[in-house]
Amino acid sequence: MARLKEFNPEERLEKAKQLFWAKGYNATSMKDIVTATKLNPGSIYGTFGGKQALFLECLKSYATEKLAAFQQGAHMPGSPLAILENMLRKGADELLKEGKGCMVLKTTLELGRKNKKAYAIASGQARDIVGIFESLLQRAQEAGEIAPEKDTRQLALHVYAGYNGLWQMDLLLNERLLIHTLLDQLIGSLKN
Template sequence: MCRVPRNKEFDYQEKLKVARDLFWKKGYQATTMNDLVDTLGINRSSIYDSFGNKHALFLKCLHDYIQEKELSYQASANKGVSALDSAIMIIKDLVRTILIDTKTCLSINSTFELSRIDQDVNQLLKQQANNSIKLFEGLFRKAQQEGELSAEKDPTLLAYFVVSNFASLWNADLLFNDKKRLYQLTDFLISIIRA
């Protein structure tokens, strides 16, 4: 007798987001398979069948998060009236997210927790960083063509500088919890771009 595969009794994307929130809250190392079973409300074998082991599930969660971040950066860029304004909109929207979000960026958490010890995570995070750098580099090159950005600035170096500063802005909010200071740091970053 041939067995007909059962349909999944849960929404894959919804459970992926639940798992992502758990990893986000506890970190990868502190999250156990029992935590995942309890939080997702599905049995261990269903988790393995649908998502793979804990590591594979985490990579799926991180990939899903990165895709959302990249879409949000693009949406912010689309609000700009010029290339330079688009770059600044991404930065300002990021700061708004920092101020309203109760969780630190999952990519930044994962960078500090896993990037040195997990090659797969490192590759995903490096690809995200490179995509962000390319986005800013393209905007800065266009801004130079439009006369909004000094021709003496190196668009690639400036893009690396901006993307690297994202972690600093999250860090400042975590350590100092000072909205005024965060805005000052943001204005300072933007002034360096415009200088």
């Protein structure tokens, strides 16, 4: 008969997520995971399947949370362009407050396409967020907030690339005022 778990797996997953988010996949050792989760290696393997499986579960959890925030934000009432701007500013404020950047972007920069499962999570989230941006931009175009000749798909990709570029600039330069200036420029580029 299997033993009952004497810990909450979701709580331990959150601790592991915070660790991977801060250190990345390669720099995180099993010893780090044991320390952060306060679980022995056998419990980690038995519950999560080892370092890679645990990391993928953490990445999926993070990506799902952030995507849900974008989906929720997209359904707010009001001007579609103002909704998009609010989503971008709120997301930027949260990520800058956390001080760790975007876990999905950091994973993409660290692992690229080498880890196919991590890449699938990251690229899937990217497609979904670009779709949310495109939908808002189409609505903004229909409301006359964006010129009718603009390609909303290209604008959505531009916003996504620019938004992710903010986290790369934060990681490289750590200048919060610059991040807000770049965000203002990105939002302003939609209105021209």
